[in-house]
Amino acid sequence: MRYAMAVDTKKCVGCSDCVVACQTENNVPIGYCRDWVVEVTDGTYPQLEMEIRSERCNHCANAPCVRCCPTGASHIVEGGIVLVTPTECIGCGACIASCPYDARYPHPKGYVDKCTFCEHRIKNGMSPSCVEVCPTKCLYFGDLDDPNSNVSNVLRLRKYKTLIPEAGTDPQLFFLI
Amino acid sequence: MREEIIVSGRMNAMVDPNLHIWHWQIPLYLFLGGMAAGILCIAALYFIRGRENDYRTAVRITPFLTPVLLVLGLLALLIDLRHKLYFWQLYTNIRLQSPMSWGAWTLMVITPVSFIWCALHIRDLFPNWDWKYNWLKAIETFFNKYKKALAWVMLIYGLILGIYTGILLSAFNARPLWNTSILGPLFLASGLSAGAAATLIMSKNKEERKQFARIDLVIIGIELFLIVHMFMGFLASTQVQIDAARLFLGGPYTTIFWVFVIMLGLLLPAILEILELRKYHIPAIIPAIMVIFGSLMLRFVIVYAGQASRWLY
Numbered sequence: 129m130r131y132a133m134a135v136d137t138k139k140c141v142g143c144s145d146c147v148v149a150c151q152t153e154n155n156v157p158i159g160y161c162r163d164w165v166v167e168v169t170d171g172t173y174p175q176l177e178m179e180i181r182s183e184r185c186n187h188c189a190n191a192p193c194v195r196c197c198p199t200g201a202s203h204i205v206e207g208g209i210v211l212v213t214p215t216e217c218i219g220c221g222a223c224i225a226s227c228p229y230d231a232r233y234p235h236p237k238g239y240v241d242k243c244t245f246c247e248h249r250i251k252n253g254m255s256p257s258c259v260e261v262c263p264t265k266c267l268y269f270g271d272l273d274d275p276n277s278n279v280s281n282v283l284r285l286r287k288y289k290t291l292i293p294e295a296g297t298d299p300q301l302f303f304l305i
Numbered sequence: 306m307r308e309e310i311i312v313s314g315r316m317n318a319m320v321d322p323n324l325h326i327w328h329w330q331i332p333l334y335l336f337l338g339g340m341a342a343g344i345l346c347i348a349a350l351y352f353i354r355g356r357e358n359d360y361r362t363a364v365r366i367t368p369f370l371t372p373v374l375l376v377l378g379l380l381a382l383l384i385d386l387r388h389k390l391y392f393w394q395l396y397t398n399i400r401l402q403s404p405m406s407w408g409a410w411t412l413m414v415i416t417p418v419s420f421i422w423c424a425l426h427i428r429d430l431f432p433n434w435d436w437k438y439n440w441l442k443a444i445e446t447f448f449n450k451y452k453k454a455l456a457w458v459m460l461i462y463g464l465i466l467g468i469y470t471g472i473l474l475s476a477f478n479a480r481p482l483w484n485t486s487i488l489g490p491l492f493l494a495s496g497l498s499a500g501a502a503a504t505l506i507m508s509k510n511k512e513e514r515k516q517f518a519r520i521d522l523v524i525i526g527i528e529l530f531l532i533v534h535m536f537m538g539f540l541a542s543t544q545v546q547i548d549a550a551r552l553f554l555g556g557p558y559t560t561i562f563w564v565f566v567i568m569l570g571l572l573l574p575a576i577l578e579i580l581e582l583r584k585y586h587i588p589a590i591i592p593a594i595m596v597i598f599g600s601l602m603l604r605f606v607i608v609y610a611g612q613a614s615r616w617l618y
Contacts, residue, residue: 144314147314159316159317159318160317160318161314161315161316161317164313164314164315165313165314166311166312166313166314166315167311167312167313168309168310168311168312169308169309169310169312170308170309170310171308172308183315192477192478192479195402195403195476196402196403196404196405196476196477197400197403198395198398198400198403198405198406198408198409199391199394199395199397199398199400199406200398200400201394214388215391216391216394217388217391217394218386218387218388218389218391218392218394218395219386219387219388219389219391220385220386220387220405221326221327221385221387222403222405222477224319224320224324224326225324225326225327225477225479225480225612226476226477226478226479227479228478228479228615228616230315230317230320230321230324230479230615232320233317233318233319233320234318234319234326234387237388238387238388238389238391239387239388239391291618292616292618294543295478295479295616296478
């Protein structure tokens with residue numbers, strides 16, 4: 129099993145519903161976020177191009193945060209999801225410094241927090257809360273090893289990219305372009 | 306002109322707009338640990354080579370600094386942790402891929418070793434010292450018997466401690482400035498030179514001072530060589546590493562790096578030490594303090610600038 133997410137940058141309007149849904153679902157402390165929206169404007173006026181991306185942890189197959197964690201609090205579970213165990217985390221910040229996507233943040237309670245792909249929901253057959261609420265249905269989630277999953281289907285049909293593949297992290301968040 | 310404007314909705318404290326997760330505690334610890342490693346390596350090396358009587362201060366006196374340095378360093382590390390009550394998790398896990406795990410376990414060995422080494426030489430500071438309890442005397446006799454083995458442990462773990470302070474940073478490919486394997490040897494060299502400088506300050510023996518001025522000079526040369534290579538490597542690498550080098554070549558860290566690390570921390574003390582060896586009268590304490598200060602600044606500049614260096618996407 130290999131969970132992954134695809135984000136359709138052509139359909140995303142940048143409404144930030146995914147951000148609010150995540151904050152509500154996961155009790156993210158005020159002022160922090162586990163997912164966020166990036167708008168990239170490129171070109172010379174009036175020939176401008178815009179890309180909107182809903183970003184979060186890339187749940188890398190070669191995760192630097194898991195490698196550098198001195199206690200094993202950062203770990204990979206079934207399906208390739210990168211998680212943090214708060215009671216094993218000492219809050220040293222090594223994983224935060226090691227993430228090229230800056231997807232982690234120090235929780236005010238001391239441990240490090242990040243996107244979990246809503247592991248508690250997908251265990252019960254639901255999709256992550258960001259995927260669930262997206263009004264333009266631009267987020268696709270599923271198992272890459274299953275050729276009939278949402279994410280496998282859309283990646284077969286569309287062109288896509290990953291973020292900083294040259295960092296060698298083997299990210300599992302795909303952006304349809 | 307082509308322009309790319311990136312607007313991110315993310316504003317996580319200590320991560321945005323620039324990473325600033327590590328503050329003064331980490332560079333201070335890297336300096337204290339590095340200097341302690343330098344002092345212990347030099348002491349162990351001269352003891353193993355049987356030069357204890359020629360370089361008495363370096364082998365028997367300067368190591369008294371190391372328990373203090375290490376304890377202060379450990380304290381800084383503890384202050385840095387955000388989930389302090391769980392610090393013991395470091396010692397219920399061995400993670401071979403994590404430099405920080407290596408560091409935690411190395412400190413677990415080298416800190417007691419530094420205390421034992423001082424205990425064995427306590428009579429050099431207090432000639433009438435008495436351990437009072439028989440079991441303490443038994444421990445002293447035991448370690449005196451295996452002092453050479455202890456020195457080897459001290460040398461090897463001292464080297465690991467000195468190198469790991471650099472590897473700790475270079476293992477992060479997310480921060481292009483840190484992502485160079487030269488940081489390992491550079492921080493080791495910087496720690497050794499700070500350790501040599503400590504003996505230079507504490508020694509009252511003219512021959513010993515001369516020798517340590519020479520050692521310091523050689524290590525400063527090695528450091529300059531490594532720094533030049535670091536920049537050559539960056540400038541011949543990918544865009545993100547070229548950008549990282551530019552932090553020091555016109556960017557916000559240019560002045561602090563070239564003035565405090567290179568000029569005041571390396572070049573000026575080197576010149577003063579050369580003059581001293583040429584029989585000009587220069588108090589040894591001046592270049593020595595500059596070397597130690599430069600070693601501290603190197604850690605601060607690298608840790609802070611590294612967090613400003615990143616991938617753009």
